[in-house]
Amino acid sequence: MAGKRVAVVGVGQTVHRTARKDVSMAGLVREAAQEALDDAGMAWSDIDAVVIGKAPDMFEGVAMPELYLADALGAVGKPMMRVHTAGSVGGSTSIVAAKLVAAGLHERVLTVAYEKQSESNATWGLSVPMPFAAPLVAGAGGYFAPLIRAYMYRSGAPRHIGHLVAVKDRRAALRNPKAHLHIPDIDLKMVEESFLLWDPLRYLDVCPSSDGAMAMVLGSEQVADASSGPVAWVHGMAMRSEPTMFARRDQVNPQAGKDCAKDVYAQAGITDPRRDFDCAEVYVPFSWYEPMWLENLGFCAEGDGWKLTESGATGPDGDIPWNMSGGVLSSNPIGASGMVRFGEAAQQVRGRSGDYQVELKTGRALGQAYGGGSQFFSMWVVGNQKPA
Amino acid sequence: MRDVAVVSFAYSNVARDASHNETEMIVPVLHEAVAQSGIAHDEIGFVCSGSLDYLQGGPFAFVAGLDAVGAWPPVRESHVEMDAAWALYEAWVAIQTGEVDSALVYGFGKSSPGDLHEIMALQLDPYYVLPQWPSMVDMAALQACAFLDADGATEKDLAEVAARSQRNAQENPNALRKGNVSADDVLKQPVTHHPLRDADIFPITDGSAAVVIAAGDLARKVSKRPAWIRGIEHRIEGHGLGVRDLTQSESTRAAGAAAGVANGKVDVAELHAQFSHEELILAEALGLDATKTSINPSGGPLAANAVMSAGLVRIGEVARRITNGAADRGVAHATSGPCLQHNLVCVLEGE
Numbered sequence: 240m241a242g243k244r245v246a247v248v249g250v251g252q253t254v255h256r257t258a259r260k261d262v263s264m265a266g267l268v269r270e271a272a273q274e275a276l277d278d279a280g281m282a283w284s285d286i287d288a289v290v291i292g293k294a295p296d297m298f299e300g301v302a303m304p305e306l307y308l309a310d311a312l313g314a315v316g317k318p319m320m321r322v323h324t325a326g327s328v329g330g331s332t333s334i335v336a337a338k339l340v341a342a343g344l345h346e347r348v349l350t351v352a353y354e355k356q357s358e359s360n361a362t363w364g365l366s367v368p369m370p371f372a373a374p375l376v377a378g379a380g381g382y383f384a385p386l387i388r389a390y391m392y393r394s395g396a397p398r399h400i401g402h403l404v405a406v407k408d409r410r411a412a413l414r415n416p417k418a419h420l421h422i423p424d425i426d427l428k429m430v431e432e433s434f435l436l437w438d439p440l441r442y443l444d445v446c447p448s449s450d451g452a453m454a455m456v457l458g459s460e461q462v463a464d465a466s467s468g469p470v471a472w473v474h475g476m477a478m479r480s481e482p483t484m485f486a487r488r489d490q491v492n493p494q495a496g497k498d499c500a501k502d503v504y505a506q507a508g509i510t511d512p513r514r515d516f517d518c519a520e521v522y523v524p525f526s527w528y529e530p531m532w533l534e535n536l537g538f539c540a541e542g543d544g545w546k547l548t549e550s551g552a553t554g555p556d557g558d559i560p561w562n563m564s565g566g567v568l569s570s571n572p573i574g575a576s577g578m579v580r581f582g583e584a585a586q587q588v589r590g591r592s593g594d595y596q597v598e599l600k601t602g603r604a605l606g607q608a609y610g611g612g613s614q615f616f617s618m619w620v621v622g623n624q625k626p627a
Numbered sequence: 628m629r630d631v632a633v634v635s636f637a638y639s640n641v642a643r644d645a646s647h648n649e650t651e652m653i654v655p656v657l658h659e660a661v662a663q664s665g666i667a668h669d670e671i672g673f674v675c676s677g678s679l680d681y682l683q684g685g686p687f688a689f690v691a692g693l694d695a696v697g698a699w700p701p702v703r704e705s706h707v708e709m710d711a712a713w714a715l716y717e718a719w720v721a722i723q724t725g726e727v728d729s730a731l732v733y734g735f736g737k738s739s740p741g742d743l744h745e746i747m748a749l750q751l752d753p754y755y756v757l758p759q760w761p762s763m764v765d766m767a768a769l770q771a772c773a774f775l776d777a778d779g780a781t782e783k784d785l786a787e788v789a790a791r792s793q794r795n796a797q798e799n800p801n802a803l804r805k806g807n808v809s810a811d812d813v814l815k816q817p818v819t820h821h822p823l824r825d826a827d828i829f830p831i832t833d834g835s836a837a838v839v840i841a842a843g844d845l846a847r848k849v850s851k852r853p854a855w856i857r858g859i860e861h862r863i864e865g866h867g868l869g870v871r872d873l874t875q876s877e878s879t880r881a882a883g884a885a886a887g888v889a890n891g892k893v894d895v896a897e898l899h900a901q902f903s904h905e906e907l908i909l910a911e912a913l914g915l916d917a918t919k920t921s922i923n924p925s926g927g928p929l930a931a932n933a934v935m936s937a938g939l940v941r942i943g944e945v946a947r948r949i950t951n952g953a954a955d956r957g958v959a960h961a962t963s964g965p966c967l968q969h970n971l972v973c974v975l976e977g978e
Contacts, residue, residue, distance in 0.1 A: 241724045241725040241726035242723070242724030242725055242726065263754060264753070294686075295680050295686035295687060296679075296680050296681060296708065296749075297680060297681075297685075297686050298686075299753070300749065300753065301749060301750070301753050301757075302679065302680075302681045302746070302747070302749035302750045303679065303708055303709065303750050303963065303964070304750075305709075305863070305969075306750050306863075306866055306963065306964040306965070306968055306969065307750065307751065307752050307753065307866050308866075309863045309864070309865065309866055309968070309969075310865050310866055310867075310870075314863050315863065315864055315865045316862060316863075316864070316877075316878070316881065317862065317863065318860070318861050318862060318863070319861075319863040319969070320707060320709065320713060320716070320717065321707055321708050321709055322705065322706070322707055322708075323680075323689065323706055323707065323708040324689075324704075324705060324706050325687055325690070331705055334705075335705065335717060335720075338717075338720050338721060338723075338724050338726075339720060341724045342720045342721075342723035342724045343628075343723070344720065344723065358753075364686055365686055367684060367685045367686060369683070369684075369685045477703075478703055478704065478705060479701040479702065479703065479704070480674075480693060480698055480701060480702055480703075480704035481693070481698050481699055481700075481701040481702075482693045482694050482697075482698050482699060483690055483693070483694075485699070493701075494700065494701050495701035498700070498701050499701075611687065611690055614690075614693075615704075
């Protein structure tokens with residue numbers, strides 16, 4: 240990884256719910272940030288800079304909300320930035336914040352991502368018709384379902400694969416008190432009997448709409464070495480983007496995702512992701528995206544992702560657990576969801592994941608987020624050992 | 628720190644571009660900046676942009692930019708929902724890590740399709756302030772009143788700023804409001820938002836801007852006189868208009884001090900003053916002396932102010948004057964938020 244060493248020294252996360260009516264937007268982000276500061280053993284005055292991220296402003300109706308949130312995030316008198324890279328933004332925001340440390344500019348950076356979806360309606364917010372652009376009138380599900388069908392056609396995956404992921408991630412969420420969805424009796428039958436939204440996606444194959452925030456304190460090597468608790472070292476971080484639509488673009492297995500994974504693996508010395516990682520937190524907002532991203536991220540050969548899912552390898556007791564926290568399928572504050580992936584990966588290598596902690600063998604985990612029309616990717620590799 | 632310089636700059640402003648979508652509006656500017664840079668498009672290491680969804684009226688304004696970039700094969704890319712001056716900051720940070728040696732930075736936005744003054748009210752505290760829908764001009768006028776009361780400046784002083792802007796803009800093909808006007812001409816205009824007149828308020832502008840920055844030897848190779856970034860810093864203040872002294876810009880002062888504005892002469896300054904009184908506040912915060920520093924020689928934002936690229940334009944305008952030898956050292960400033968809440972200061976210098 241380019242630049243100086245960076246580590247996650249504190250993580251905070253709100254409880255995710257359909258509507259957090261007990262807090263304002265400022266209260267929501269502050270709740271996560273305060274927990275991250277407490278975890279890092281720091282005060283607001285210790286922070287050098289703040290980087291905030293969220294998905295489109297239309298999800299809440301506040302334009303450039305870093306302005307309104309500067310006070311709540313203790314940023315007054317400090318540098319503050321706002322990142323927006325669609326659904327990948329939580330990951331991108333983490334990376335922009337980490338680069339401030341990697342560049343040697345700051346010692347302690349607070350980064351926060353949030354969405355308070357109850358303020359508006361995300362499907363409406365995504366569906367504003369624009370001149371000269373393909374309309375997204377059915378929201379994200381309507382956009383991604385045809386790509387899932389193309390995946391099924393290519394790979395020959397049977398129809399129940401998505402439902403397996405829907406059950407697995409909801410069962411995982413039962414161990415995570417902060418997850419939005421807790422469905423104790425979830426099973427395959429319940430998913431199969433939930434109503435059809437966008438073929439092949441049934442209601443329970445789809446992420447919820449959540450209010451929530453995630454925060455991390457990123458520190459320099461000096462700060463991390465002085466930390467009393469465990470830290471997660473950043474071993475690699477990368478972003479890639481490609482245009483939404485053009486002839487020959489593979490939207491099912493996008494090149495930008497493959498390039499991003501290749502870059503971040505090279506930085507971290509990952510040669511066989513299934514073996515080299517203890518676990519991964521990956522942006523799976525629709526159940527079928529687990530097998531699709533297994534292939535895109537190189538955890539198996541192209542066409543074999545569904546077989547890996549079907550084998551149980553990605554379950555909590557499998558050899559490569561994915562989304563132990565319950566994932567995006569169990570909590571989806573959109574703009575925060577990417578940072579939740581990055582932060583949950585960090586918590587795993589810190590040994591701080593409570594009832595959903597995986598056994599640490601390699602001590603390394605992957606965080607991944609994607610956005611737009613499967614065109615924006617951000618990834619990082621974190622580990623419990625200082626990078627070479 | 629790695630030495631990083633601005634090596635090319637292009638921009639375009641019109642009052643109303645109804646015949647192009649955002650992608651079409653950006654393409655010529657991006658292509659010009661890349662061609663000028665002397666760096667092949669596919670060798671530029673990083674891309675970063677600034678735009679605002681609420682200007683386009685849709686949720687992903689920046690995605691249109693990727694089509695203009697021609698992001699294939701996939702590129703290292705990021706976006707800030709801020710003026711593109713902050714996109715340049717992010718790109719500068721990426722170069723500082725050593726990950727890349729060059730970056731393309733751009734910003735764009737059309738202010739003309741909607742009611743910009745009201746749209747910017749969406750930046751305000753959504754629970755307590757937005758419901759009153761104060762427009763950005765209403766708030767600026769409050770600030771101007773407070774400033775005149777505190778400073779002893781008069782409407783004539785504001786008119787001098789506005790008139791000089793229009794005179795300077797006569798040389799600038801990208802300026803919309805220009806002419807050989809005097810302060811007395813400005814004072815003949817009616818006051819629309821006490822104490823401001825039309826000439827004290829930026830004109831609605833559609834436009835885009837692009838800059839290429841490069842590190843060390845690469846910058847020296849492609850540019851005869853790179854405009855080196857000697858310091859780039861930004862600071863935010865409290866949001867509420869009642870929690871800060873509107874007659875001063877403490878965040879500009881702090882950013883300017885950290886960026887090293889006072890460490891040498893300032894031949895030229897481009898200030899993102901969207902209202903004439905803001906230029907006086909900013910010049911004071913940066914310690915600029917108008918008899919020694921040419922302030923807003925392009926005409927500044929009072930001549931053209933394409934929201935989301937106007938801050939980047941300030942950096943480009945200073946860099947251009949350094950590269951062409953008109954100046955040796957200059958200061959560029961960008962702002963964001965109501966009444967100068969968030970400010971970035973960039974010090975540029977030639978060798």
